[in-house]
Amino acid sequence: MPAAIVLLAAGSGSRVGAGMNKVLLPLGGSTVLGRSLATALTVPEVARVVLVVRSGEEPQVAEAVVGLLGEREVLVVAGGQTRHASEWQALRVLAPDIESGAVDVVAIHDSARPLAGADLYHATITAAREYGGAIPTAPLGHLLTRALEPVAGDADGHRLVGVQTPQSFRAPELLAAYSAAAADGAEFTDTAGCLERYGRMAIVAVPSTRGNLKVTFPEDVALAEALG
Numbered sequence: 001m002p003a004a005i006v007l008l009a010a011g012s013g014s015r016v017g018a019g020m021n022k023v024l025l026p027l028g029g030s031t032v033l034g035r036s037l038a039t040a041l042t043v044p045e046v047a048r049v050v051l052v053v054r055s056g057e058e059p060q061v062a063e064a065v066v067g068l069l070g071e072r073e074v075l076v077v078a079g080g081q082t083r084h085a086s087e088w089q090a091l092r093v094l095a096p097d098i099e100s101g102a103v104d105v106v107a108i109h110d111s112a113r114p115l116a117g118a119d120l121y122h123a124t125i126t127a128a129r130e131y132g133g134a135i136p137t138a139p140l141g142h143l144l145t146r147a148l149e150p151v152a153g154d155a156d157g158h159r160l161v162g163v164q165t166p167q168s169f170r171a172p173e174l175l176a177a178y179s180a181a182a183a184d185g186a187e188f189t190d191t192a193g194c195l196e197r198y199g200r201m202a203i204v205a206v207p208s209t210r211g212n213l214k215v216t217f218p219e220d221v222a223l224a225e226a227l228g
Helices: 033-041 056-069 083-100 118-133 171-184 191-198 218-227
Strands: 004-010 044-054 075-078 105-110 132-138 145-147 160-163 167-170 202-207
Touching: 004 033, 004 083, 033 044, 033 056, 033 118, 044 056, 044 083, 056 075, 083 105, 083 145, 083 171, 105 118, 105 171, 118 132, 118 167, 118 202, 132 191, 167 171, 167 191, 171 191, 191 202
Parallel strands: 004 044, 004 105, 044 075, 132 202
Antiparallel strands: 105 167, 132 160, 132 167, 145 160
């Protein structure tokens, strides 16, 4: 059954100091966002790609991605004031496909991580279908930490890890959790936090590496260029 991918691109990126949304910065002949979208479009068995952008930046985003689409269609949604609100906007757009069963898993990815590969998407989507939710993790650096159950075959076992994206979840449970949060007026800093509060599913770790970096500071753009 097809999955959906949500690409979050509505942040300001003020710490990069570029005077613009960091996902629109140039990277490898494209942009940070363009690189993320190009990868998302290669992931097998994906029925929908939703791009969440800052209100007012639609023209700049269109310029950055239109040449990448070919025959594919990407849904563009204006994001909210917070990450949680932006995710909720995307899920509301996907709700008809989720409720009809046309989409069984939703992968949510921060577009500021342009080096996430199609294989990582596939691994998290596959694990989400089996367990309920899946999050890429890497050896602890300067990232958020979370103790997670390891996915089968992960020899490292229980550990503190750095949490990355794409994070994938069974779509009906994800939509139900965000609907419940909306009814309560609750917001969360990441997707898994909402599922831990309102969902009833296992969330497992899928091994990743620190090469799946997030563009946060000016030097990260050059590093992504070198690694990519």
